[in-house]
Every structure is written in structure tokens, then in C-alpha cells.
Amino acid sequence: MNEPHRPALARLERRLFLRSSLSLGALTLLSGCDLTDGDAVDRVLWALSRWNDRVQAALFNPDRLAPTYPAAAITDPFPFNAFYDESDVPLVEEASYKLELSGLIADKAPWTVAQLRTLPQESQITRHICVEGWSAIGQWRGVRFRTFLERIGADLRARYVGFRCADRYYSSIDMATALHPQTMLALDFRDAPLPPKYGYPMKLRVPTKLGFKNPKHIAAIFVTNDYPGGYWEDQGYNWFSGS
């Protein structure tokens, strides 16, 4: 304290302390930036998320298969998850159900569940990874999505495939993922038709993407070059969300 330079240094330290306090204050202000109000920081976050879409598309290897598991590894019970409670799961009637097709598709005739079952069926036991972090292993059976897209004459050079669902959910995926050999229109869970809580009459099973990119109760499919977004994606979940 009796050093001549001490007061100057103390002032400097106080200034530095003040500056770091201000920085911490700025950080707490940032916690209000949550992608919802469109301020400058939110715009930067959205731009970074679009950049991450492009990085993930470049990282995506169309031949890289998701790991598969033995039947003994299946999570039982498989968790229900949606943006609503299980009591609000839509009950789709098979008799009145038709899958609508639109956009860059040659044959837009709607499909019944029975017609879908006449196409070659495949099965997979893969890990479903939720954006929340948890994961569960399930077994799905259905039509390879590429087979279906080829069958309806979809423009496979288009950028996006979009989905609209009976529960008002909607989502979209890139064409490269749509053509991945493990991407399927799942009709069965384990050995029975999909129960309502898992997406009757059909869900898109995409083991190379997070769970929210696996829409359930699909009512309409469209092929487009215009970014279709999605229920969660429009609120801020990263669009590509590849695994």
C-alpha cells in the first residue's frame, strides 16, 4: 500500500473489474435472446442456424447407415412424445384416410393404407434421438421412402419434401435424406400397425435425424423447391437437425 504505483494500479483493477461486471451484465441481457423477438442477436442466431444447415448437408453421407440394434435392445415401453398430451392424440379412421400428394410429383393420386401395404415392406431397429437429449430404441416397419417417391414420380432433384399431419404438425426434410436407404414411411411399430400414440396410420421414420423430424399421422406429402419450414423449425429448432 505504500508503493507509489499502487493507487494507479488499484484504479486500473477497479476499471477492469467494472468492465468485466459490465460484460457479465451484457451476458444476462443476452439470456433474453431466444429467437422469438427478432432483435439483432436473434437474427445472428438464425443466420448461424442456417449456416449449420449447410454444414450438416455437407457432412451428410447418403451411404452412412444409422446403427441398428437387436430386438432385445428395444425400449419398452417406447416413450410417447408430442407437442400435446397423450389424451389429445388424433384418432385417424382407416376407412376415410387418404394420403394426399402435391407439388413436384407426376402421379398425385391419393393413397390408402392398404395400397401402401402392397409396396415392398422393410423393417429397422434404430435409435430415436429426441432434441431434448433422451433416446429410445424402436422397431419400425414400412415402405422405403425412396421406393415410394420413385413410384409416385416425385422430382428427385427437388430440394425439399414436406409433410402435413392430422395433428396440425408439419415438417420438411432435404431430398438427400428423403432418399437415404433407412428413411421409411413406417406403417408398423414392432409387429403391429402403429398405435395412435406412435402416429397411426403412418409416420416418417428418419434415423439420421432428430425425433421431431419424424412426423406422425402424415396426411399429405409434397415435393418442392421452396423452403417449407416446420412446426418446431419455424420457432427456432435447427431445420436440418441431422444425427
Add this chain to the structure above:
Amino acid sequence: MTLSGPAGPVVPVRTTEHVHPLVVRVTHALNAVAIVLMATSGWRIYDASPLFALRFPAEATLGGWLGGAIAWHLGAMWLLVVNATVYIGYGLISGHFRRRFLPVSPGAVLRDLALALTLRLPHRPGHYNAVQRLLYWFVLLCGVAAVASGLAIWKPVQLQDLAALLGGYETARRVHFFAMTGIVSFLLIHLTLVAVVPRTVPAMITGRARLPRGDA
């Protein structure tokens, strides 16, 4: 201008010396921002599906909701990784790690730890004692584990070999959590020591420090 040992001769004239290279100071500052952003947004993501009987208070987290937290986490990861690449590349190529972080022997760590706990360990600007060296290696290792496990969680299919190396997706989540715990623990010790020896702060900003006078 060279310095002798911790109990070196008293320097008669006060002078300063460069102790922190510019690259280290800049990457240190950017890393501080990146770590705070990654940890606080990561806590929010953790809270969406906690691994243990532990939750982080929402006020301590960044992002406001899961989607906001993920946007922060996957945005700040670029700052973290690019900055860490510059720092580690510099540390390896320039010999900074070898000069400042080595050698570190168990005997030296025990000796310096005993001195530190009895408040007899001198602080010499630009020189790291054995406990500091061990902690810097520890936090570097935690950083590597955090990035590797983070990549495995982000891309468990595309980077499935890395995920398998870490014990699979679910184990990688836990590795990520414990790597964060290691980094945050380091940070608490680091900031405590800075509070004890506050004159290290100007040196980390200007790069210059006054020479020690043997009374530290």
C-alpha cells in the same frame, strides 16, 4: 532480462516484462466468452432431459427455451472450436505448451500444492507452478473430451465411430456432462486464484507484468 528462482534477488528498479503473448491473450478472452455461452446454454439443454437428480436454475441459463439454448450452443461452438484450434495450434507449434506447461512431475505438484495450501507459494508472472501446470493440462483434456463428446452427440450417425469410441450416444452424453463439470470446476478455482492474486488480470490484458520482487 532474466529472472532467477522464486527466492531470487531483489530487483532494485521496477520494470515490466512481456509475460503473455498476444495470441494467448486474444484466444483467452474469446475462450472466456465461448465457455460462458457454451456452459450456460448447455445447462438449459441438459434441463430438457436431466441425466441426474440435478437441474440448473433457469436464471443461470442462456436461450430462454430449448430451441434458443440449442441455437446458442450450436452457434457458440464455432467460436469455441475455431478459437481453440488457433490456441492449441499456437501452443503446439510455438513451443508455448512445452515451455510453460512442462515439465510437471508428481513430486513438484505435491510440493507446490503444499506450499499453496499454506499460502507460501510465490506467484511469478509468466511462470506457472506445478499445480497450475497440472490444472492447465486437466482443463485442456476436459476441453478435448467436451468437444469430442459434443461432436458424438451432435452427429451420432455421421460420426458413429467417434460415438462408439465414447461408449455410444447415451454414454457420450454423460462424458459431455462430466467434461463440462471439469471445465466449470477449473473455472471456479481459476477465478478464485485470480481474486487472490488480482494483479494477474492486467497482465492477461496488456501482456505485461511487473517483475516480482520476492515478496509475493
